[in-house]
Every structure is written in C-alpha cells, then in structure tokens.
Amino acid sequence: MTARVLDGVAIANAIRLDVAVEAAALLTRGIIPGLAVVIVGDDPASQVYVASKGKACLEAGMHSETIRFAGTTTEAELLAVVDRLNADPRIHGFLVQLPLPKHISSEQVLLRIDPNKDVDGFHPMNVGRVAVGDQTAFRPATPFGIQQMLIKSGIDTRGMHAVIVGRSNIVGKPIASLLVQDTPGGNCTVTICHSRSRDLPSLTRQADLLVVAIGKPEFVTAEMVKPGAVVVDVGINRVPDPAAARGYRIVGDVAYAAVAEVASAITPVPGGVGKMTIAMLLMNTVQAARQQAAG
Numbered sequence: 053m054t055a056r057v058l059d060g061v062a063i064a065n066a067i068r069l070d071v072a073v074e075a076a077a078l079l080t081r082g083i084i085p086g087l088a089v090v091i092v093g094d095d096p097a098s099q100v101y102v103a104s105k106g107k108a109c110l111e112a113g114m115h116s117e118t119i120r121f122a123g124t125t126t127e128a129e130l131l132a133v134v135d136r137l138n139a140d141p142r143i144h145g146f147l148v149q150l151p152l153p154k155h156i157s158s159e160q161v162l163l164r165i166d167p168n169k170d171v172d173g174f175h176p177m178n179v180g181r182v183a184v185g186d187q188t189a190f191r192p193a194t195p196f197g198i199q200q201m202l203i204k205s206g207i208d209t210r211g212m213h214a215v216i217v218g219r220s221n222i223v224g225k226p227i228a229s230l231l232v233q234d235t236p237g238g239n240c241t242v243t244i245c246h247s248r249s250r251d252l253p254s255l256t257r258q259a260d261l262l263v264v265a266i267g268k269p270e271f272v273t274a275e276m277v278k279p280g281a282v283v284v285d286v287g288i289n290r291v292p293d294p295a296a297a298r299g300y301r302i303v304g305d306v307a308y309a310a311v312a313e314v315a316s317a318i319t320p321v322p323g324g325v326g327k328m329t330i331a332m333l334l335m336n337t338v339q340a341a342r343q344q345a346a347g
C-alpha cells in the first residue's frame with residue numbers, strides 16, 4: 053500500500069483564506085483582529101515559528117506584534133508584559149512562545165494570561181473548558197489543526213482507536229481531549245503512550261489513527277504501524293545533513309518513506325501538521341476578536 057499524502061499546505065491555505073474573509077467582515081465593524089507573540093531568548097526554531105506567525109497574520113489582514121526579550125529577562129518583566137497585553141484593546145489574542153528559559157515558571161506565566169485572550173489554549177481554564185467539550189473555548193492550535201486536517205481530508209474518525217505517542221501539554225494531552233469528544237473529528241477510543249509505556253510497538257500497532265509527537269527523529273518505524281492506519285506526524289526535527297545547503301534537513305518523528313508503504317494516509321514533514329498550526333492560531337485570534345466584540 054502507498055499512503056495518501058495529507059496536504060497540510062493546501063488545507064492550511066484554504067483555512068487562511070477563510071480567516072482573511074472573517075477578518076475583512078470584522079473590519080467593516082471597525083475591528084482589526086490583533087495577535088501578539090512574545091518570545092524570550094534566541095532558540096532558532098522558536099525564532100522561525102514566531103516570524104511565520106507574524107507574517108501569516110499580516111497576510112490575513114490582521115494586526116501583529118512581536119515582543120522579543122533576551123534570555124536573561126526576569127519572570128517579573130515577562131509577567132508585566134502579559135499584564136500589558138491583557139489590557140491592550142488592539143490585542144485580541146496573544147501567546148508566549150514555549151519553552152521558556154529555566155528560571156521562568158511557564159505555569160505562572162500561563163496562569164497570568166487572560167483566558168479570553170489565550171489563543172494558544174494553554175491556560176488551565178481553557179484546558180478544562182476544552183476537556184468538558186465547550187465549543188467556545190480556545191483549542192490549542194496544533195491539536196485543533198490535526199483535527200481539522202482529518203475532517204477536511206474526509207477521514208471519519210468515529211470509532212477509531214487513536215493512539216497518541218507523547219504526553220505533552222502542547223500536543224499529546226490536548227489532542228486526546230479533542231479526539232475523545234462527541235463531535236466531528238472525534239468519537240475515538242484514545243490511548244496516550246509515553247516514554248514509560250511498556251512495549252510501545254504493541255500499543256502503536258493497535259492504532260487506526262496514530263498521532264506521533266515526541267520530538268525524536270524518525271522514531272516510529274513501519275513495524276510499529278498497523279497496515280491501513282492513518283498516521284499523523286507532529287515532529288519537526290533538524291538532523292545534520294552535509295549535502296543540504298543549511299547543513300541540516302527537517303524530518304518528522306515518523307520514518308516517512310517506510311511508513312508510507314504501510315499506512316493508508318500520512319502527513320508529510322514539512323508540509324503537514326506544521327502549516328496547520330499557524331492557520332488555527334489565526335482562526336483562534338479571529339474567534340477571540342469576535343467574542344470580545346460580542347462582550
């Protein structure tokens with residue numbers, strides 16, 4: 053079998069067009085949806101993500117601000133900027149790029165964000181609201197993007213056994229929360245695996261839908277995948293490659309070529325889930341602007 057490739061670029065571009073139409077509709081009411089991104093330190097991958105978020109915002113006709121701090125910034129300075137963004141009427145949504153330097157508590161920072169502006173959906177209030185199935189809560193962009201990708205690709209998840217590899221608060225736990233709901237793109241039986249799971253291949257081989265988000269290059273091999281499974285690769289890993297102009301290439305958490313021979317559908321890296329994340333962040337920001345306009 054050769055898997056169908058789920059094209060994140062095409063689906064994300066279609067969503068970004070929808071977002072631009074919604075932003076234009078809000079503009080007729082004098083509202084320009086505004087997103088701010090706060091970044092601390094100079095992690096190269098984070099810098100790339102943040103630049104892409106800003107560019108995508110402007111392309112959708114939205115207001116964008118990027119606030120950069122040195123890695124030596126204190127927690128108090130960061131919390132002061134969160135307070136300022138919470139109060140800024142031009143900013144409908146904002147996020148603090150993770151990971152943060154070790155001397156700053158990401159829990160304290162996330163708790164300080166106004167849940168109504170928490171377009172990342174990382175504040176415990178939104179985590180809880182998503183878990184109870186509240187459709188007005190902000191869904192974290194990557195899991196939301198995965199679910200939209202499945203829906204728009206015509207993959208019916210009802211009754212599937214979804215096995216998630218990785219238990220992060222950014223992807224693993226929230227995608228479980230979405231896939232288990234009684235909604236389109238949900239109704240799965242969900243298993244979350246992690247580094248302490250016993251006999252991981254026996255678990256992944258049970259998956260009708262396998263979502264891999266552990267940040268280990270090409271970790272999932274063909275032997276770990278059930279024939280006909282749908283495979284979603286969330287990994288974005290740089291591996292050294294002397295033949296590449298930049299000296300590295302990007303690979304996912306799934307050994308793509310071999311797994312594509314076993315799976316029925318697969319997301320590529322790059323060009324898969326990564327593109328969806330930004331589209332859903334814009335979607336959440338428009339949702340925030342709409343909800344704030346409604347009071």
Ligand code: GUN
Nearest residue numbers: 147148149150151172222
């Ligand atoms: N780091 C990796 N992914 C994300 C994300 O979606 N949001 C934030 N804030 N940080 C991240």
